[in-house]
Amino acid sequence: MNELTSIIIPCYNAADYIQKTIKSVLNQSYKKLEIIIIDDGSTDNSLKIISEIDDTILCISQKNSGVSTARNNGLLKAKGEYVLFLDADDIISENFIEKRVSFLENNRDYDACCSSIHTINEKDKLINDVFFNISKKEELLNFEEEKYSCPSGYIFRTSSLIKNKLTFNKKLSSSADQYFLYEFFNNNKIGVVQNSPLKYRVLSSSMSNYLTQKLVEDQVIFLSLLTQNNLIPKKYIKAVTSRMNYTIGASYFHLNMNIRAVKYLIISFLISPKLFLKLKFR
Amino acid sequence: MCGITGFISSKYKKEDLIKMTTMLKHRGPDAGGYYYNSDLTIGLGHRRLSILDLNSGANQPFQSKCSRYRMVFNGEIYNFKKILNQLQLESNFIPKTSSDTEIVLEAFALWGDSFVNKLNGMFAIAIWDNQLERLSLFRDRVGIKPLYYYQKNNCFAFSSEIKSLVQLVSKNELTIDKTTVSDLLHYGYSIEDNSIYNEIKKIENGTSIIASKGKIIERNHFWKIENKVRKELVSNEPKVIKELDNKITDAVANRMIADVPLGTFLSGGIDSSLITATAQKLSDRPINTFSIGFKDQQQDESKYAKKIAKTLNTNHNELILGEQDAIEQVDKLFDVFDEPFGDSSSIPTLLVCEMAKKQITVALSGDGGDELFLGYGMYKWAERLSNPLLYHLRKPISKSLNVIGNNKYKRGAMVINTPSKKHLKSHIFSQEQYLFSKQEIDNLLVEKNRGNLILETFDVNRKLNPMEAQAFFDLKNYLKDDLLVKVDRSSMFHSLEVRVPLLDHNVVEYALNIDPHLKYKNGEAKYILKQVLYDYLPKKLFDRPKKGFSVPLSKWLKTDLKYLIDNYLSKTNIEQAGIVRFEIVENLIYRYFKGDDFLYNRLWILIQIHRFLEK
Numbered sequence: 001m002n003e004l005t006s007i008i009i010p011c012y013n014a015a016d017y018i019q020k021t022i023k024s025v026l027n028q029s030y031k032k033l034e035i036i037i038i039d040d041g042s043t044d045n046s047l048k049i050i051s052e053i054d055d056t057i058l059c060i061s062q063k064n065s066g067v068s069t070a071r072n073n074g075l076l077k078a079k080g081e082y083v084l085f086l087d088a089d090d091i092i093s094e095n096f097i098e099k100r101v102s103f104l105e106n107n108r109d110y111d112a113c114c115s116s117i118h119t120i121n122e123k124d125k126l127i128n129d130v131f132f133n134i135s136k137k138e139e140l141l142n143f144e145e146e147k148y149s150c151p152s153g154y155i156f157r158t159s160s161l162i163k164n165k166l167t168f169n170k171k172l173s174s175s176a177d178q179y180f181l182y183e184f185f186n187n188n189k190i191g192v193v194q195n196s197p198l199k200y201r202v203l204s205s206s207m208s209n210y211l212t213q214k215l216v217e218d219q220v221i222f223l224s225l226l227t228q229n230n231l232i233p234k235k236y237i238k239a240v241t242s243r244m245n246y247t248i249g250a251s252y253f254h255l256n257m258n259i260r261a262v263k264y265l266i267i268s269f270l271i272s273p274k275l276f277l278k279l280k281f282r
Numbered sequence: 283m284c285g286i287t288g289f290i291s292s293k294y295k296k297e298d299l300i301k302m303t304t305m306l307k308h309r310g311p312d313a314g315g316y317y318y319n320s321d322l323t324i325g326l327g328h329r330r331l332s333i334l335d336l337n338s339g340a341n342q343p344f345q346s347k348c349s350r351y352r353m354v355f356n357g358e359i360y361n362f363k364k365i366l367n368q369l370q371l372e373s374n375f376i377p378k379t380s381s382d383t384e385i386v387l388e389a390f391a392l393w394g395d396s397f398v399n400k401l402n403g404m405f406a407i408a409i410w411d412n413q414l415e416r417l418s419l420f421r422d423r424v425g426i427k428p429l430y431y432y433q434k435n436n437c438f439a440f441s442s443e444i445k446s447l448v449q450l451v452s453k454n455e456l457t458i459d460k461t462t463v464s465d466l467l468h469y470g471y472s473i474e475d476n477s478i479y480n481e482i483k484k485i486e487n488g489t490s491i492i493a494s495k496g497k498i499i500e501r502n503h504f505w506k507i508e509n510k511v512r513k514e515l516v517s518n519e520p521k522v523i524k525e526l527d528n529k530i531t532d533a534v535a536n537r538m539i540a541d542v543p544l545g546t547f548l549s550g551g552i553d554s555s556l557i558t559a560t561a562q563k564l565s566d567r568p569i570n571t572f573s574i575g576f577k578d579q580q581q582d583e584s585k586y587a588k589k590i591a592k593t594l595n596t597n598h599n600e601l602i603l604g605e606q607d608a609i610e611q612v613d614k615l616f617d618v619f620d621e622p623f624g625d626s627s628s629i630p631t632l633l634v635c636e637m638a639k640k641q642i643t644v645a646l647s648g649d650g651g652d653e654l655f656l657g658y659g660m661y662k663w664a665e666r667l668s669n670p671l672l673y674h675l676r677k678p679i680s681k682s683l684n685v686i687g688n689n690k691y692k693r694g695a696m697v698i699n700t701p702s703k704k705h706l707k708s709h710i711f712s713q714e715q716y717l718f719s720k721q722e723i724d725n726l727l728v729e730k731n732r733g734n735l736i737l738e739t740f741d742v743n744r745k746l747n748p749m750e751a752q753a754f755f756d757l758k759n760y761l762k763d764d765l766l767v768k769v770d771r772s773s774m775f776h777s778l779e780v781r782v783p784l785l786d787h788n789v790v791e792y793a794l795n796i797d798p799h800l801k802y803k804n805g806e807a808k809y810i811l812k813q814v815l816y817d818y819l820p821k822k823l824f825d826r827p828k829k830g831f832s833v834p835l836s837k838w839l840k841t842d843l844k845y846l847i848d849n850y851l852s853k854t855n856i857e858q859a860g861i862v863r864f865e866i867v868e869n870l871i872y873r874y875f876k877g878d879d880f881l882y883n884r885l886w887i888l889i890q891i892h893r894f895l896e897k
């Protein structure tokens with residue numbers, strides 16, 4: 001296996017964890033790598049830490065534009081046959097790249113590969129049992145609880161991304177990952193390998209942990225993009241849209257934005273009363 | 283088998299190295315050695331228990347032929363002769379000794395870190411590279427040999443036992459890990475890489491680490507049990523019996539190589555009987571066998587061991603114990619284990635090791651059989667609770683069992699009352715061990731602490747059935763952090779080396795992929811292992827329920843050991859320690875003395891914890 005893999009790491013104020021992230025890349029059993037860090041306008045000493053680890057790492061700075069723009073800009077610079085979008089606080093196990101690349105080399109009809117996920121906290125301690133990356137569209141559409149969309153878990157065939165003009169949608173923030181997968185599944189296949197986990201860091205301060213209006217509005221845009229671009233198969237439209245409207249409505253309730261909450265809950269009910277009642281009484 | 287220590291630190295000197303190494307004298311009474319270089323701030327220490335090549339030429343720390351590397355090593359490499367052949371072919375190497383020590387170091391010198399994949403054995407290895415100024419440490423695949431480390435303030439130190447590290451850094455530098463205390467209440471042992479101290483960790487099994495300038499710079503897993511689970515199972519019964527017998531025979535044969543007297547532990551159960559029978563088959567003389575029995579007839583299995591020994595014509599040694607003999611071991615436990623340890627079968631294990639050491643230096647033991655071949659009753663619980671109907675009705679069923687009232691049903695009620703599917707395996711384990719459930723711990727602790735998480739879902743190549751999954755959980759946790767700890771510390775306390783043929787990695791990797799329906803067949807646990815055994819010994823010798831290797835602790839804590847409850851679980855002591863709520867403990871003691879005997883192990887682990895904190 002001799003193909004180059006590009007590791008794109010969007011970095012925004014990641015001083016606390018980026019050292020461990022980079023070290024986990026440098027510790028890989030698979031050595032043919034290039035690391036591209038896109039610094040999204042960090043105001044801490046992330047850049048200093050990066051240069052102290054290895055001053056040959058390509059580090060590109062940009063004005064603060066969000067994680068999607070950072071990933072897309074990294075993809076433009078990537079020379080590898082394979083690409084990994086690694087979050088600046090996640091850690092990859094030492095055979096992470098080797099197992100995925102080996103799979104893709106031996107299965108040319110697959111466009112990406114993933115495995116299991118261990119969620120860890122600030123102190124690198126496990127906080128949950130094993131999860132798995134989403135590898136089938138049905139898992140996305142059925143909102144399977146033990147399946148995650150985090151992009152750090154996947155290695156993609158670069159040509160599949162380019163051929164299908166796949167990038168991360170700049171209009172989205174926390175749901176950009178999921179949206180990316182919806183688009184990816186249109187024409188592409190994801191394979192699974194065993195036991196080469198991603199250690200996915202869940203911080204108490206992370207975006208998706210705090211329910212904010214911005215987060216909910218992101219969900220609204222996400223749903224709107226899915227329906228506008230016909231990314232939900234007909235068979236699943238009712239279930240997915242009813243559920244998402246329900247989630248948006250419930251979130252607005254949490255934020256005490258009751259008028260909006262009622263609006264989305266009514267929409268959810270009208271789309272599928274059966275599902276609405278199931279969700280309500282779960 | 284030995285003890286190893288060392289550090290990379292400018293703070294500590296040779297005298298510190300000597301002191302920390304001397305703490306392991308029990309592991310290696312035959313010789314001690316040191317390497318210290320103040321410029322490079324490296325110290326390596328070794329205590330030797332001579333097993334192969336009894337000459338001093340094989341003493342450690344050992345230096346490589348090229349002088350670049352120095353090594354301290356605890357363990358045995360059973361295929362060292364095969365590795366030697368490879369070394370001779372590739373590098374014209376000529377050994378100076380007939381020990382495996384030299385071969386291990388030269389293998390590293392030639393092949394680097396990947397050498398570890400060639401080793402078949404049990405080991406904890408530390409190799410210092412003078413050129414790169416770094417220390418490489420390796421711990422064997424299953425975790426048979428221990429290896430702890432301390433890392434703080436540009437000091438990296440390691441040792442076979444915690445006591446050396448405590449000696450080096452002093453107790454003032456160490457803080458109690460309260461999360462581990464929560465784990466101890468649930469599992470009875472410290473889990474994963476944790477110890478009772480925040481600053482001291484275990485190196486995981488199947489792992490190598492590199493340390494330089496006082497800290498870890500790299501960590502790699504060279505063997506993970508998950509990677510050994512294959513998609514396809516071996517299901518052909520006659521084929522499995524033959525292949526399993528061959529692999530066990532190879533494993534036993536490899537472990538019978540020693541320049542000192544050797545024997546086996548023979549409890550009368552399936553595993554030890556198979557190991558003994560295989561060893562006897564391979565030996566042209568009667569094998570020395572050792573078993574202990576109790577005057578309390580309910581606990582005594584020694585008569586079965588005796589019959590088996592007579593059938594195999596071994597040189598059998600038996601020790602029948604009274605309660606006082608076992609009780610006298612209790613005080614020793616605290617010196618043996620360095621941290622609270624809830625497994626009271628360490629008492630008879632200490633005794634059998636003490637007895638065996640009078641005649642032999644190496645013993646073969648049957649550990650691992652229950653985990654590999656579905657031997658424990660709790661695996662049936664795992665199967666029952668996988669039934670969705672039983673699972674969903676668990677709360678009303680549990681309430682009903684409690685009402686029925688006797689100990690057996692009350693205990694069953696606690697097993698069934700599992701909090702969630704996600705923590706089912708750890709719950710089943712804790713209840714089988716009569717320890718605290720997570721719900722009980724929430725109520726018991728003064729400061730809430732959920733403990734560390736153990737993974738209970740396994741990312742493997744095929745779906746494991748509920749019994750297999752529970753056994754896999756045990757292989758990853760209970761075996762490594764309880765049973766093998768018990769065997770290592772108890773045997774090394776008496777300078778006895780114990781070898782575990784069923785945990786030869788070839789046997790483990792094969793057993794993992796045997797069809798579980800051959801392991802548990804027609805209501806019979808360890809079915810396939812028994813078929814192998816019945817080629818050596820008649821079935822009628824084993825027609826009885828399985829008994830563990832235990833002591834009547836539930837009785838003793840009410841009588842001869844009651845003083846432990848009075849001393850360590852008093853109001854003053856509990857409140858001073860501030861870990862658990864006295865009113866809960868008081869209620870437990872009251873219920874125990876009123877007849878809820880199954881609470882004994884909860885009290886036992888509380889005693890262990892509070893005794894440790896007092897010391």
